[in-house]
Amino acid sequence: MAKVALVTGGQRGIGAAISEALQQAGRTVVASYAGNDAAAEAFTKRTGIRCFKFDVADFKQCADAVKRIEGEVGTVEILVNNAGITRDATMKRLTREQWDAVIDTNLGSCYNMCKLVWDGMMARQFGRIVNIGSVNGQAGQYGQVNYAAAKSGIHGFTKALAQEGAKAQITVNAIAPGYVDTEMVRAVPPDVLEKIIARIPRGRLGTAQDIARGVAFLTADDADFITGSTLSINGGQHMY
Numbered sequence: 001m002a003k004v005a006l007v008t009g010g011q012r013g014i015g016a017a018i019s020e021a022l023q024q025a026g027r028t029v030v031a032s033y034a035g036n037d038a039a040a041e042a043f044t045k046r047t048g049i050r051c052f053k054f055d056v057a058d059f060k061q062c063a064d065a066v067k068r069i070e071g072e073v074g075t076v077e078i079l080v081n082n083a084g085i086t087r088d089a090t091m092k093r094l095t096r097e098q099w100d101a102v103i104d105t106n107l108g109s110c111y112n113m114c115k116l117v118w119d120g121m122m123a124r125q126f127g128r129i130v131n132i133g134s135v136n137g138q139a140g141q142y143g144q145v146n147y148a149a150a151k152s153g154i155h156g157f158t159k160a161l162a163q164e165g166a167k168a169q170i171t172v173n174a175i176a177p178g179y180v181d182t183e184m185v186r187a188v189p190p191d192v193l194e195k196i197i198a199r200i201p202r203g204r205l206g207t208a209q210d211i212a213r214g215v216a217f218l219t220a221d222d223a224d225f226i227t228g229s230t231l232s233i234n235g236g237q238h239m240y
Ligand code: NDP
Pocket: 008, 009, 010, 011, 012, 013, 014, 015, 032, 033, 034, 035, 036, 037, 039, 054, 055, 056, 057, 082, 083, 084, 085, 105, 132, 133, 134, 135, 176, 177, 178, 179, 180, 181, 182, 183, 184, 185
Protein backbone atom coordinates (compact mmCIF):
# COMPACT_ATOMS: atom_id res chain seq x y z
CA MET A 1 0.00 0.00 0.00
CA ALA A 2 1.19 3.53 -0.77
CA LYS A 3 2.84 5.28 2.14
CA VAL A 4 1.10 8.39 3.47
CA ALA A 5 3.06 11.65 3.17
CA LEU A 6 1.97 14.79 5.01
CA VAL A 7 3.27 18.10 3.67
CA THR A 8 2.62 21.13 5.86
CA GLY A 9 1.84 24.26 3.86
CA GLY A 10 1.48 21.81 1.01
CA GLN A 11 -1.22 23.42 -1.12
CA ARG A 12 0.70 26.37 -2.59
CA GLY A 13 4.22 27.68 -3.20
CA ILE A 14 7.09 25.28 -2.61
CA GLY A 15 4.82 22.98 -0.61
CA ALA A 16 2.49 22.41 -3.56
CA ALA A 17 5.41 21.32 -5.73
CA ILE A 18 6.57 19.00 -2.95
CA SER A 19 3.08 17.48 -2.61
CA GLU A 20 2.93 16.85 -6.34
CA ALA A 21 6.44 15.39 -6.51
CA LEU A 22 5.60 12.95 -3.72
CA GLN A 23 2.33 12.05 -5.43
CA GLN A 24 4.30 11.33 -8.61
CA ALA A 25 6.62 9.15 -6.50
CA GLY A 26 3.62 6.98 -5.63
CA ARG A 27 2.83 8.34 -2.17
CA THR A 28 -0.65 9.05 -0.83
CA VAL A 29 -0.23 12.75 -0.12
CA VAL A 30 -2.13 15.03 2.24
CA ALA A 31 -1.40 18.73 2.50
CA SER A 32 -1.99 21.09 5.37
CA TYR A 33 -2.57 24.83 5.22
CA ALA A 34 -3.34 27.76 7.51
CA GLY A 35 -6.29 29.63 6.03
CA ASN A 36 -6.12 30.05 2.26
CA ASP A 37 -9.23 28.02 1.45
CA ALA A 38 -9.32 29.14 -2.18
CA ALA A 39 -5.80 27.85 -2.84
CA ALA A 40 -6.62 24.60 -1.03
CA GLU A 41 -9.81 24.01 -3.02
CA ALA A 42 -8.12 24.76 -6.34
CA PHE A 43 -5.19 22.51 -5.43
CA THR A 44 -7.43 19.57 -4.48
CA LYS A 45 -9.47 20.04 -7.64
CA ARG A 46 -6.34 20.01 -9.80
CA THR A 47 -4.42 17.19 -8.08
CA GLY A 48 -6.90 15.17 -6.03
CA ILE A 49 -4.69 15.78 -2.96
CA ARG A 50 -6.74 16.34 0.21
CA CYS A 51 -6.02 19.46 2.26
CA PHE A 52 -6.48 19.86 6.03
CA LYS A 53 -6.67 23.28 7.66
CA PHE A 54 -4.86 23.75 10.98
CA ASP A 55 -2.28 26.04 12.56
CA VAL A 56 1.07 24.25 12.73
CA ALA A 57 2.12 26.57 15.57
CA ASP A 58 -0.68 25.26 17.81
CA PHE A 59 0.05 21.85 19.35
CA LYS A 60 -3.59 21.04 20.11
CA GLN A 61 -4.70 21.81 16.55
CA CYS A 62 -1.83 19.70 15.18
CA ALA A 63 -2.76 16.79 17.48
CA ASP A 64 -6.42 16.89 16.40
CA ALA A 65 -5.46 17.11 12.73
CA VAL A 66 -2.93 14.26 12.83
CA LYS A 67 -5.52 12.09 14.57
CA ARG A 68 -8.05 12.90 11.86
CA ILE A 69 -5.58 12.35 9.01
CA GLU A 70 -4.43 9.03 10.44
CA GLY A 71 -8.04 7.94 10.96
CA GLU A 72 -9.27 8.97 7.51
CA VAL A 73 -6.19 8.47 5.31
CA GLY A 74 -3.61 6.35 7.13
CA THR A 75 -0.59 6.58 9.42
CA VAL A 76 1.91 9.24 8.45
CA GLU A 77 5.19 7.65 7.35
CA ILE A 78 6.62 10.65 5.53
CA LEU A 79 6.47 14.13 7.06
CA VAL A 80 7.61 17.30 5.35
CA ASN A 81 7.70 20.33 7.64
CA ASN A 82 7.42 23.03 5.01
CA ALA A 83 4.94 25.60 6.41
CA GLY A 84 6.64 28.87 7.17
CA ILE A 85 6.19 32.62 7.42
CA THR A 86 8.31 35.75 7.48
CA ARG A 87 7.75 38.85 9.63
CA ASP A 88 10.82 40.86 8.64
CA ALA A 89 12.07 43.81 10.69
CA THR A 90 15.43 45.08 11.86
CA MET A 91 16.11 44.63 15.58
CA LYS A 92 15.18 48.27 16.23
CA ARG A 93 11.61 47.57 15.09
CA LEU A 94 11.28 43.83 15.66
CA THR A 95 8.41 43.23 18.08
CA ARG A 96 8.02 40.35 20.49
CA GLU A 97 4.93 39.30 18.50
CA GLN A 98 6.91 39.13 15.24
CA TRP A 99 9.61 37.13 17.01
CA ASP A 100 7.14 34.65 18.54
CA ALA A 101 5.09 34.23 15.35
CA VAL A 102 8.12 33.31 13.26
CA ILE A 103 9.73 31.05 15.88
CA ASP A 104 6.45 29.26 16.64
CA THR A 105 5.36 28.80 13.02
CA ASN A 106 8.71 27.85 11.50
CA LEU A 107 10.44 26.01 14.35
CA GLY A 108 7.78 25.20 16.96
CA SER A 109 5.84 23.47 14.18
CA CYS A 110 8.71 21.02 13.66
CA TYR A 111 8.45 19.98 17.30
CA ASN A 112 4.65 19.76 17.11
CA MET A 113 4.48 17.65 13.99
CA CYS A 114 7.50 15.41 14.68
CA LYS A 115 6.30 14.77 18.23
CA LEU A 116 2.92 13.61 16.92
CA VAL A 117 4.20 11.15 14.32
CA TRP A 118 7.35 10.01 16.14
CA ASP A 119 5.96 7.16 18.27
CA GLY A 120 4.26 5.64 15.24
CA MET A 121 7.45 5.82 13.18
CA MET A 122 9.44 4.27 16.03
CA ALA A 123 6.88 1.47 16.39
CA ARG A 124 6.94 0.71 12.65
CA GLN A 125 10.72 1.15 12.44
CA PHE A 126 10.37 3.40 9.42
CA GLY A 127 10.06 7.11 8.79
CA ARG A 128 11.15 9.92 6.51
CA ILE A 129 11.18 13.48 7.84
CA VAL A 130 12.32 16.50 5.84
CA ASN A 131 12.40 19.94 7.42
CA ILE A 132 12.55 22.98 5.16
CA GLY A 133 15.19 25.39 6.43
CA SER A 134 16.71 28.26 4.50
CA VAL A 135 19.94 29.69 3.18
CA ASN A 136 19.17 32.58 5.55
CA GLY A 137 19.36 30.15 8.47
CA GLN A 138 22.86 29.22 7.30
CA ALA A 139 24.20 32.64 6.38
CA GLY A 140 21.95 35.09 8.26
CA GLN A 141 20.10 37.94 6.57
CA TYR A 142 19.68 41.62 7.38
CA GLY A 143 16.25 42.27 8.89
CA GLN A 144 15.55 38.60 9.56
CA VAL A 145 16.82 37.90 13.07
CA ASN A 146 13.64 35.96 13.85
CA TYR A 147 13.54 34.01 10.59
CA ALA A 148 17.28 33.22 10.55
CA ALA A 149 17.08 32.02 14.17
CA ALA A 150 14.10 29.77 13.42
CA LYS A 151 15.65 28.31 10.28
CA SER A 152 19.04 27.84 11.91
CA GLY A 153 17.20 26.10 14.75
CA ILE A 154 15.65 23.73 12.20
CA HIS A 155 19.10 22.68 11.05
CA GLY A 156 20.16 21.82 14.64
CA PHE A 157 16.81 20.15 15.37
CA THR A 158 17.31 17.95 12.31
CA LYS A 159 20.77 16.74 13.33
CA ALA A 160 19.69 15.94 16.89
CA LEU A 161 16.51 14.10 15.92
CA ALA A 162 18.35 12.17 13.21
CA GLN A 163 20.52 10.65 15.91
CA GLU A 164 17.45 9.50 17.86
CA GLY A 165 15.82 7.93 14.79
CA ALA A 166 18.78 6.29 13.10
CA LYS A 167 18.51 2.84 14.67
CA ALA A 168 14.78 2.72 13.85
CA GLN A 169 15.40 3.54 10.17
CA ILE A 170 13.84 6.95 10.54
CA THR A 171 15.79 9.49 8.53
CA VAL A 172 15.61 13.17 9.39
CA ASN A 173 17.07 15.66 6.93
CA ALA A 174 16.78 19.33 6.10
CA ILE A 175 16.73 21.25 2.86
CA ALA A 176 18.06 24.78 2.81
CA PRO A 177 16.54 26.49 -0.22
CA GLY A 178 18.00 29.64 -1.63
CA TYR A 179 15.62 32.26 -3.03
CA VAL A 180 12.71 30.55 -4.74
CA ASP A 181 10.15 32.24 -6.97
CA THR A 182 7.03 32.08 -4.74
CA GLU A 183 4.67 34.63 -3.18
CA MET A 184 7.03 34.88 -0.18
CA VAL A 185 9.84 36.13 -2.43
CA ARG A 186 7.58 38.20 -4.68
CA ALA A 187 6.89 40.28 -1.55
CA VAL A 188 10.56 41.39 -1.54
CA PRO A 189 10.96 44.91 -3.08
CA PRO A 190 12.12 44.63 -6.76
CA ASP A 191 15.37 46.56 -6.22
CA VAL A 192 16.33 44.27 -3.32
CA LEU A 193 15.41 41.18 -5.38
CA GLU A 194 17.59 42.37 -8.26
CA LYS A 195 20.57 42.57 -5.89
CA ILE A 196 19.79 39.11 -4.51
CA ILE A 197 19.70 37.54 -8.00
CA ALA A 198 22.99 39.23 -8.86
CA ARG A 199 24.58 37.28 -5.98
CA ILE A 200 23.33 33.88 -7.21
CA PRO A 201 26.02 32.23 -9.37
CA ARG A 202 23.39 30.28 -11.31
CA GLY A 203 21.87 33.66 -12.27
CA ARG A 204 18.24 32.95 -11.47
CA LEU A 205 15.80 32.32 -8.64
CA GLY A 206 15.08 28.72 -7.78
CA THR A 207 11.80 27.11 -8.75
CA ALA A 208 9.52 25.25 -6.36
CA GLN A 209 10.26 22.13 -8.42
CA ASP A 210 14.00 22.51 -7.73
CA ILE A 211 13.22 22.09 -4.03
CA ALA A 212 10.58 19.37 -4.52
CA ARG A 213 13.10 17.22 -6.39
CA GLY A 214 15.32 17.26 -3.28
CA VAL A 215 12.43 16.22 -1.04
CA ALA A 216 11.53 13.30 -3.32
CA PHE A 217 15.17 12.19 -3.24
CA LEU A 218 15.46 12.37 0.57
CA THR A 219 12.16 10.59 1.19
CA ALA A 220 12.72 7.65 -1.16
CA ASP A 221 12.40 4.25 0.52
CA ASP A 222 16.01 3.41 -0.34
CA ALA A 223 17.47 6.76 0.86
CA ASP A 224 18.05 5.23 4.28
CA PHE A 225 21.76 6.04 4.57
CA ILE A 226 21.16 9.79 4.27
CA THR A 227 20.24 11.24 7.65
CA GLY A 228 21.11 14.35 9.64
CA SER A 229 22.14 16.15 6.48
CA THR A 230 21.22 19.55 5.13
CA LEU A 231 20.87 19.68 1.38
CA SER A 232 21.52 23.18 0.07
CA ILE A 233 19.52 23.98 -3.08
CA ASN A 234 20.46 27.56 -3.81
CA GLY A 235 22.08 27.96 -7.24
CA GLY A 236 25.47 28.31 -5.58
CA GLN A 237 24.47 31.37 -3.54
CA HIS A 238 25.97 30.01 -0.35
CA MET A 239 28.36 27.06 -0.41
CA TYR A 240 28.13 25.70 3.08
P1 NDP B 1 4.39 30.53 0.86
O1 NDP B 1 4.19 31.78 1.64
O2 NDP B 1 4.20 30.56 -0.61
O3 NDP B 1 3.45 29.36 1.48
C1 NDP B 1 3.49 29.14 2.85
C2 NDP B 1 2.65 27.91 3.16
O4 NDP B 1 2.71 27.68 4.58
C3 NDP B 1 1.18 28.09 2.81
O5 NDP B 1 0.66 26.84 2.42
C4 NDP B 1 0.57 28.53 4.14
O6 NDP B 1 -0.82 28.23 4.25
C5 NDP B 1 1.38 27.68 5.10
N1 NDP B 1 1.39 28.21 6.45
C6 NDP B 1 1.88 29.41 6.87
N2 NDP B 1 1.66 29.55 8.18
C7 NDP B 1 1.03 28.43 8.62
C8 NDP B 1 0.51 28.00 9.87
N3 NDP B 1 0.63 28.75 10.96
N4 NDP B 1 -0.10 26.80 9.91
C9 NDP B 1 -0.22 26.04 8.80
N5 NDP B 1 0.25 26.38 7.61
C10 NDP B 1 0.86 27.58 7.51
O7 NDP B 1 5.84 30.03 1.24
P2 NDP B 1 6.97 29.37 0.32
O8 NDP B 1 6.39 28.30 -0.52
O9 NDP B 1 7.75 30.43 -0.30
O10 NDP B 1 7.91 28.71 1.46
C11 NDP B 1 7.75 27.37 1.90
C12 NDP B 1 8.85 27.06 2.90
O11 NDP B 1 10.13 27.26 2.29
C13 NDP B 1 8.82 27.98 4.13
O12 NDP B 1 9.20 27.24 5.27
C14 NDP B 1 9.88 29.01 3.81
O13 NDP B 1 10.40 29.59 4.97
C15 NDP B 1 10.90 28.16 3.08
N6 NDP B 1 11.78 28.91 2.22
C16 NDP B 1 11.28 29.65 1.19
C17 NDP B 1 12.14 30.34 0.37
C18 NDP B 1 11.65 31.14 -0.78
O14 NDP B 1 12.48 31.75 -1.43
N7 NDP B 1 10.38 31.15 -1.09
C19 NDP B 1 13.59 30.31 0.58
C20 NDP B 1 14.01 29.49 1.68
C21 NDP B 1 13.12 28.83 2.45
P3 NDP B 1 -1.90 29.29 3.64
O15 NDP B 1 -1.79 29.20 2.16
O16 NDP B 1 -3.22 28.81 4.15
O17 NDP B 1 -1.51 30.64 4.16
